[in-house]
Amino acid sequence: MQTTLVDLLTSAGLPDPLAHVIRALVPCVLIIHLVAVGALVFIWLERKVSGRIQDRLGPTRVGGRFGWLQTLADGIKLIAKEDITPGEADAMLFRIAPYVSFAASFAAWLAMPFAVGWSGLDMNVAVFFVLAVLGLEVFGVILAGYASGSKWSLFGAMREAAQVVSYEVPLGLCVVIPVFICGTMNLTTIGEMQRGFATNWLIFHDPFTFCVFWVYITCGVASVNRAPFDLAEAESELVAGFHTEYSGLRWSFFFMAEYGSMLLVSALAVILFLGAWHGPIPIFSIGLGWTDAGGILGYLASLAGCANLILKSSLGVIVMIWVRWTLPRLRIDQVMTTCLKYCVPLASFCFLGALAWQAWIPNVTPASLPAPFGIDRAAIRESWVTRAGGPHATVSDAQLTPQTASPVPTTLATQSVPDRNIPVAGSTAPIGREETP
């Protein structure tokens, strides 16, 4: 996509820098719409779901049926509201803070692939980038809490700082496991390696990934400040926490950031554990064979994959909504205890377990499916690298292509070399041992 668009523009007579700028703007615009429209939809969904959970109807009128335009109406209301900066506030920081939060949540999307080649920026360290940028969101919150000049806001910011920074440790540990199983930090490759039936998804790779998925979900919910970990905005204790003093559009930016991050965290879960853009039954890749067909069919397959990813991520968000309207809130010390005494040890244990599994039982995984499906993760990965390779192939990927397969750069990957040293796609299938469903 990157090459074609720029090539197309330059061949149309545009100067090269301008072509690159336009090429950069396209994903930005698309992603900002995804985050904004996503927030719109999820806020509406949250109201409807919480309404149904609580024996209410939720919005019913705006937009005809189901109140589907309610969020838009609220958005217009928020824009029309007076923008208040408290007298005690540090005005500049107070104004910047919501945008810092939103920008973090938005920028992390740049590295998220929606299908093969469908990403704002195809990064070979996408996992790292997403986590790092998502972590920046906390700055917006701390700034908001500090700059508001309100004691309640300060409490919220303190809690957020403690909580989010702590939860990044187990979150990172959880994310590392799919990374070393796949031997890459490139999200597109991780996604492509889960092609095939649902058994090929990394959550079913071994017992440890299955376990760590739930740890990831817990930490993900905590890192985006959703109930039962919504301590930074605990309304019964801190009024509204860090956004107590915010109103109107600035407040809505915090809101959008929250929903953007929710979707991001669950999209990351989908890519890392739940087969990314692959459905449980490989209709497009194996059934119809469109995925590799290229052209319009390949495009259609990618479109379906993108819809698949968004659908699965939305389900994750619905689970978060469901949890929020069911559970009471934990106390700050209990939140920290959950992190340090349960999540970190559990994630570490799973990390070591998955490592051992990868080193000693590399073939006894559902991932090594028999030949008829032609599914072999290593082969898929290499074929993808070859296909997407060329001038834009990343360094680490290039090192892993068959020609330069050894030495493998990291020690982690070394342990899984036996898994990799099998012929490329199209030749014989790996010899699997007993299948464990």
Next chain:
Amino acid sequence: MAASVADQRVIEFDVRTDEMLVNMGPQHPSTHGVLRLVLRTDGEVVSEVEPHLGYLHRCAEKIGENLTPRQWVPYTDRMDYLAGMNMNLGWALCVEKLLDHNLSDKAKHLRVIIAEMGRIASHLVGMGAYGLDLGTFSPFLYAFREREKILDLFEEACGARLTYSYLTPGGATADLPEGWLDKCSAFLDQFEPVIQEYHALLTTNSIFIKRTANIGVMDAEMVTDYGCTGPVLRGSGVDHDLRRDGEEIYTEMYENYAFEVVVQKDGHYPRDHTYPPVPKEAVLGDCWHRFYVRMLEVVQAIDLVRQAIERYRSADGDWGIPIKLTQKLPKGEVYLETEAPRGQMGFYLVSDGNSIPRRVRARSSCFCNLSVTSDVCRGALLADVPAIVGSLDVVMGEIDR
């Protein structure tokens, strides 16, 4: 568990921290109206809590000295506005005690039905609002869903949904309408199984237990010293309920009714075999026990209403014709406490022989219950403050009057 203040100072001796004075309320989502708590905090640890009252003071007692007892009934509604019927009852009985007015059996059973339904409605709000204090919104709406049905019944009986003025000195303003008892029984049959859902959502929820068990522990001595009453008293294991231990004019209403005071004895609550067991983290007198006592009192009230409905159907006599609006009061003074949902609500009346009392005073249960706050919250975490104050279930209308 939160460390005590003294411990905190030792731990943070090297890193000097400043204490912060924060105002929780009167405009705060979790202070149940207009309670203002001034907290002195060191980080998340609260070292001092001082409740400030008076934001809802409406001179009700003074007004009572300018109105006849029946005219003052609406002012009692506005004291504990979540249990208006029980407030009416307390005042009505107080005036009747002065007048030495005798009620028919039917009127007494009617009052039991109404008072216990009021107790259910009030504890439902207490339960739901406690969920809000702990950050869960849904139980609040489930509680209100059931409360609406009780309010519908009350509306049918007296025309009002919040400030009823239904029970008045002499009896009640009207008899129960036809078919009301059947609707009431139908409601109870529908409602009783629902209680298990509340237990599943709150009482046995592990996060709920974590937030309430062993938090805000008050022993029996402390609650009696502070004059706490109602579920707060019984939640600390003191076996005292005015429906059984009160003055005769009140207890004769509950004569021959089968009910057990909800209090933990030998580690067991009455009927706790049908309801979830006490978790091992819970300590007698903590927030969890206060909450649980309320939940069991709802079941107890259901039983009482069922019995009262049976008796009301077969009782003779009138439903209790109210006294004249300007009835002359005999000279004298009288004080009577009744068991309102939140504790013992006392009314004091001095008459110099006119139809208008010389003095009217009310003793608020919530006032005494709230007075423990600064003692219990000392050294607690900030998030425990709403948990503790919520478990006391205060209504500011009653405290400030």
